[in-house]
Every structure is written in C-alpha cells, then in structure tokens.
Amino acid sequence: EIVLTQSPGTLSLSPGxxxxxxxxxxxxxxxxxxxxxQQKPGQAPRLLIYGAxxxxxxxxxxxxxxxxxxxxxxxxxxLEPEDFAVYYCQQYGTSPLTFGGGTKVEI
Amino acid sequence: EVQLVESGGGxxxxxxxxxxxxxxxxxxxxxxAMHWVRHVPGKGLEWVSGISWNSASVGYADSVxxxxxxxxxxxKNSLYLQMSSLRSEDTALxxxxxxxxxxxxxxxxxxxxxxxxxxxS
Numbered sequence: 001e002i003v004l005t006q007s008p009g010t011l012s013l014s015p016g017x018x019x020x021x022x023x024x025x026x027x028x029x030x031x032x033x034x035x036x037x038q039q040k041p042g043q044a045p046r047l048l049i050y051g052a053x054x055x056x057x058x059x060x061x062x063x064x065x066x067x068x069x070x071x072x073x074x075x076x077x078x079l080e081p082e083d084f085a086v087y088y089c090q091q092y093g094t095s096p097l098t099f100g101g102g103t104k105v106e107i
Numbered sequence: 108e109v110q111l112v113e114s115g116g117g118x119x120x121x122x123x124x125x126x127x128x129x130x131x132x133x134x135x136x137x138x139x140a141m142h143w144v145r146h147v148p149g150k151g152l153e154w155v156s157g158i159s160w161n162s163a164s165v166g167y168a169d170s171v172x173x174x175x176x177x178x179x180x181x182x183k184n185s186l187y188l189q190m191s192s193l194r195s196e197d198t199a200l201x202x203x204x205x206x207x208x209x210x211x212x213x214x215x216x217x218x219x220x221x222x223x224x225x226x227x228s
Contacts, residue, residue, distance in 0.1 A: 047217075092214050097157065099152040099153065099154060
C-alpha cells in the first residue's frame with residue numbers, strides 16, 4: 001500500500017499569506033494520479049486538484065498543485081478567510097487508494 | 108445538480124451486519140465509477156471501496172476486504188455497501204462519492220453528506 005505523509009500537520013497563517021502544503025508518497029504515484037481535497041468542519045470534502053496539477057471545476061486559481069513521482073505540493077497563493085480548513089491528498093493510481101493524514105490550515 | 112444521498116447508518120453491535128445505500132441523481136449514473144470513503148471523527152479520511160461503471164471491477168481497502176461488499180444497481184441509480192462482521196473500528200461517517208471517470212481508479216468529484224455508522228455493544 002502507498003502511504004502518503006502530509007506536512008506540516010498544522011499550518012498557522014494569516015489571510016493574504018501564501019500556504020505551501022506537502023504530500024510525500026512511499027512509492028511512485030502512477031501517472032501522477034494525485035488529488036487534493038478541502039474539508040471544512042461539518043462539511044463533505046471538496047475536490048480541488050486532480051492529476052497533481054489540474055484544477056477541478058469552479059476552483060479559484062489561487063489554488064495550484066505541482067509535483068510528480070513521490071513529491072507533491074498544494075499551494076494557496078493568497079489565503080482567503082474561507083480557505084482555513086483541513087486539506088487531504090489522495091493517490092488513486094494504485095490499489096488500494098489511499099489518503100494522507102491531512103494538513104490543517106488555521107489562522 | 109449532482110446529488111448523492113446516503114442512508115442506512117445507525118447503531119449496530121459488533122459482529123452484526125448493516126447495509127448502506129446511496130441514491131444518486133443529477134448525472135448519468137451508469138457512466139461513472141462510485142466509491143465509499145469513511146471519516147472517523149477527529150481523524151482522517153479512509154477510502155473503503157470502489158466500483159466501476161458496469162460493476163465489472165471492484166476494489167477494497169485491506170481493512171474491509173472479505174467483510175464488506177460494494178454493489179450498484181444502474182437501473183435504480185443506486186450504490187450499496189453491505190457490511191458484515193462489523194468491528195468498533197468501523198465506526199465512522201460513510202460518504203458516497205462519485206468517481207471522475209468510468210473506472211474506479213479515479214478521484215472523487217462529488218461527495219454526499221454521509222451516513223453515520225456506530226459499532227458498539
């Protein structure tokens with residue numbers, strides 16, 4: 001099974017700042033099938049990024065994904081108040097599909 | 108508008124069974140794979156199972172393999188998860204998730220609101 005390690009566990013930032021979240025895999029992620037999700041308290045997760053760098057429909061361009069192989073990054077260029085949430089990465093190229101443990105972005 | 112409505116959760120004793128259902132609408136159900144993903148309160152997300160558009164291919168997390176069975180009825184636009192030999196560690200909020208493509212090696216682009224399963228004596 002591919003284990004995804006997200007860092008840091010918690011990121012304390014202010015609105016307007018840049019957030020950089022990391023996701024590292026124990027094995028190569030097939031075809032860069034790596035997705036990022038945002039989850040707010042009491043809500044279902046929302047797809048942000050797929051294929052490591054493609055934005056999902058309706059996602060603002062301040063969200064960007066990069067990386068390949070085993071190292072991936074989610075960048076939020078300028079944090080808006082509504083961006084404070086938990087972010088998860090997921091690989092969907094190898095069975096079983098797996099999620100990282102999450103990064104909480106807090107004020 | 109895509110809608111996924113889960114049902115069937117509840118309190119169940121260890122070792123017993125439970126069947127979750129997901130009613131889908133707002134998209135062509137039989138064009139897409141579907142998944143079940145669970146979230147333990149205070150912890151992270153765990154992919155549970157996925158099924159291709161035509162049920163020909165399925166996959167399971169190691170933690171549920173042999174105990175859970177995923178299925179779908181395209182005529183009823185419905186997804187199911189039959190859970191047996193339930194354990195306390197299966198306690199979670201279970202989400203029904205639409206896949207991005209027809210095969211289950213796919214990201215989830217729409218999520219339901221979840222149904223809570225509590226396994227306790």
